[in-house]
Amino acid sequence: MSELIIKTRDALLQAGISPRKSLSQNFLINKNVLNRQIKFANLTEEDIVLEIGGGTGLLTEQLAKASGKVYSIEYDRKLAQYLKTKFQSHSNVTILAGDALKLDFPEVTKFIANLPYHISSPITFRLLDYDFELAVLMYQYEFARRMVAKPRTDDYSRLSANLQFQAEVEILERVPRNCFLPMPKVDSALVQIKPKKEKLPISKKYYRITSRILFNTKNKLVCSVLYDYFKRIIPKEERFAFKRQLDESLSFANSRVRELSIEDLVKTTGEIMEFLQASNQLNLLK
Numbered sequence: 512m513s514e515l516i517i518k519t520r521d522a523l524l525q526a527g528i529s530p531r532k533s534l535s536q537n538f539l540i541n542k543n544v545l546n547r548q549i550k551f552a553n554l555t556e557e558d559i560v561l562e563i564g565g566g567t568g569l570l571t572e573q574l575a576k577a578s579g580k581v582y583s584i585e586y587d588r589k590l591a592q593y594l595k596t597k598f599q600s601h602s603n604v605t606i607l608a609g610d611a612l613k614l615d616f617p618e619v620t621k622f623i624a625n626l627p628y629h630i631s632s633p634i635t636f637r638l639l640d641y642d643f644e645l646a647v648l649m650y651q652y653e654f655a656r657r658m659v660a661k662p663r664t665d666d667y668s669r670l671s672a673n674l675q676f677q678a679e680v681e682i683l684e685r686v687p688r689n690c691f692l693p694m695p696k697v698d699s700a701l702v703q704i705k706p707k708k709e710k711l712p713i714s715k716k717y718y719r720i721t722s723r724i725l726f727n728t729k730n731k732l733v734c735s736v737l738y739d740y741f742k743r744i745i746p747k748e749e750r751f752a753f754k755r756q757l758d759e760s761l762s763f764a765n766s767r768v769r770e771l772s773i774e775d776l777v778k779t780t781g782e783i784m785e786f787l788q789a790s791n792q793l794n795l796l797k
């Protein structure tokens with residue numbers, strides 16, 4: 512039996528828990544994957560790391576060895592207590608008990624974690640609201656494919672569009688399901704996220720709103736999706752003129768949403784903003 516399986520079982524016993532599916536408690540038990548995750552993180556003494564989902568602390572331990580400071584958030588009260596005891600003599604580790612979707616994050620340079628998969632989407636959007644240099648995160652493989660998907664593919668989604676607007680995203684490696692205890696039904700992947708250094712070309716708020724509206728029905732034409740969205744709030748007698756003006760204002764009116772690149776989406780967001788601003792109706796974009 513591998514060293515990490517024994518350590519994980521011991522830790523769970525000491526913490527007094529059996530893994531809970533509802534908390535995505537699948538613990539990494541493959542030492543080579545763990546070592547590669549640390550290597551990908553490229554940590555130095557200067558780094559301050561945030562781990563989301565400390566679990567039994569095996570990754571936390573390696574992060575603490577390789578960086579200046581580690582914060583680890585753990586939602587499970589018993590595991591958080593176990594981690595606090597385990598790391599009480601480590602002056603560079605702080606365990607934060609609570610929900611990673613609600614706690615304020617400390618200032619960090621890197622996010623390194625084997626994420627609880629049931630919060631993959633909201634936690635990823637949350638990370639994008641913070642300043643950081645690099646994230647090396649474990650996701651479900653299917654989710655990771657959506658993160659890196661390109662236009663005109665089935666996996667291209669609101670997630671791909673939002674993530675790639677702000678960051679360079681790359682799948683570092685596929686991680687087989689048998690690297691976790693208990694073994695999940697699907698494979699995982701280590702993903703690298705590097706926020707773009709240059710200033711965003713358009714307001715993040717409006718880009719996110721536009722892509723949310725558009726990707727609601729990504730196989731439809733841009734003009735139809737937008738018209739369907741806005742028509743609820745436009746008086747009946749003004750709808751025809753509204754649609755005509757909308758079509759004329761958009762460079763990609765007759766493209767399908769799934770065909771739009773990040774640059775096309777930026778352009779479309781700008782054009783929608785201009786179009787609505789002209790009639791003092793930017794508040795419709797919400």
Ligand code: SAM
Pocket residue numbers: 534535536537538539540563564565566567568569570571584585586587590609610611612625626627628630
């Ligand atoms: N870091 C460990 C590892 O590498 O094996 C554990 C990873 S496990 C996939 C995810 C961990 O996130 C579990 O310990 C779980 O209790 C914790 N967790 C679940 N929901 C959470 C939340 N909302 N906020 C913080 N931690 C959470």
